Amino acid sequence: MIQNPIPWPNGAKCACAITFDIDADSLIHVSRPKDSHRRLYPISMGRYGPDVAVPRILETYKKLGIKQSFFVPAWCIDAYAAMIETILTDGHEVGHHGYIHEDPVVTHGDAQAEAFEKAMEVHRRICGHAPRGYRAPVYNITPQVVDLLIENGFSYESSLMGDDIPYRLKTDQGQLWEVPVHWGCDDWPPFAHYEEIGYMMPVRGPSDGLRAFWEEFDAQYEHGGFFMLIVHPFLTGRLARWRLVDQWLEKTLETKDVWFAPLEEIVAHVEQVTESGAYNPRVDTLPYYPGPVTP
Ligand SMILES: [Zn+2]
Numbered sequence: 001m002i003q004n005p006i007p008w009p010n011g012a013k014c015a016c017a018i019t020f021d022i023d024a025d026s027l028i029h030v031s032r033p034k035d036s037h038r039r040l041y042p043i044s045m046g047r048y049g050p051d052v053a054v055p056r057i058l059e060t061y062k063k064l065g066i067k068q069s070f071f072v073p074a075w076c077i078d079a080y081a082a083m084i085e086t087i088l089t090d091g092h093e094v095g096h097h098g099y100i101h102e103d104p105v106v107t108h109g110d111a112q113a114e115a116f117e118k119a120m121e122v123h124r125r126i127c128g129h130a131p132r133g134y135r136a137p138v139y140n141i142t143p144q145v146v147d148l149l150i151e152n153g154f155s156y157e158s159s160l161m162g163d164d165i166p167y168r169l170k171t172d173q174g175q176l177w178e179v180p181v182h183w184g185c186d187d188w189p190p191f192a193h194y195e196e197i198g199y200m201m202p203v204r205g206p207s208d209g210l211r212a213f214w215e216e217f218d219a220q221y222e223h224g225g226f227f228m229l230i231v232h233p234f235l236t237g238r239l240a241r242w243r244l245v246d247q248w249l250e251k252t253l254e255t256k257d258v259w260f261a262p263l264e265e266i267v268a269h270v271e272q273v274t275e276s277g278a279y280n281p282r283v284d285t286l287p288y289y290p291g292p293v294t295p
Pocket residue numbers: 021022023097101137138
């Protein structure tokens with residue numbers, strides 16, 4: 001059912017990644033800049049990520065011996081530098097996720113170029129190197145951002161929904177890898193309830209919400225694909241939910257032929273099998289349309 005499955009290392013049936021976007025309280029500051037500092041409840045909901053959930057998540061990864069990817073707005077890297085240091089010391093990847101979670105469709109042109117570069121500076125200063133991967137805030141990547149990524153030597157981006165497995169993006173500026181996302185593997189639909197930023201989802205029970213993810217995994221595993229979650233510490237890192245994820249991870253690693261790795265390693269592998277001629281990826285040429293599509 002997958003036309004051209006990727007040959008994974010060591011005969012693994014499926015490459016897997018649980019990717020966390022650590023947005024913390026950036027979301028309330030970017031959506032309500034005038035009075036966010038007086039809104040203690042959403043600040044505390046966001047800060048639960050760095051303060052409580054991230055240490056819990058890192059403990060699970062350490063126990064199971066896996067390395068993963070975290071996408072973090074640069075403002076949060078600065079505000080929670082000690083957390084970033086622990087993530088990097090444990091061997092995980094930190095990717096670019098905007099400056100303060102600004103939406104690239106809204107913050108575009110010079111303002112986007114400025115925010116993008118300001119974030120690069122924070123990565124270089126606090127993480128010690130430029131990021132290799134990017135995920136757009138609210139998945140809203142634009143042709144401008146794709147070209148900024150190519151210009152800045154990124155190896156991949158992870159915001160588009162055009163395939164089940166990694167594929168290539170090409171523009172007239174060059175190319176990079178796409179590590180595709182989709183809403184069925186994102187924790188906003190089952191778990192986010194956040195009126196201030198326009199999300200009023202009916203919160204599902206932990207096993208109910210997570211069951212949808214495990215069904216996504218079963219399909220990818222059966223077809224030799226790629227399984228990725230796009231989740232948030234303040235949602236999926238909550239006690240009852242993470243307890244179930246921890247149990248699922250332990251069981252899956254014990255009983256299945258899976259390869260859990262940070263996205264930069266998964267992409268490096270796809271690049272390597274492509275270069276060697278063992279794999280022929282699908283390519284999307286961007287932009288899809290040169291201008292407004294009018295009837
Ligand atoms: Zn985000």
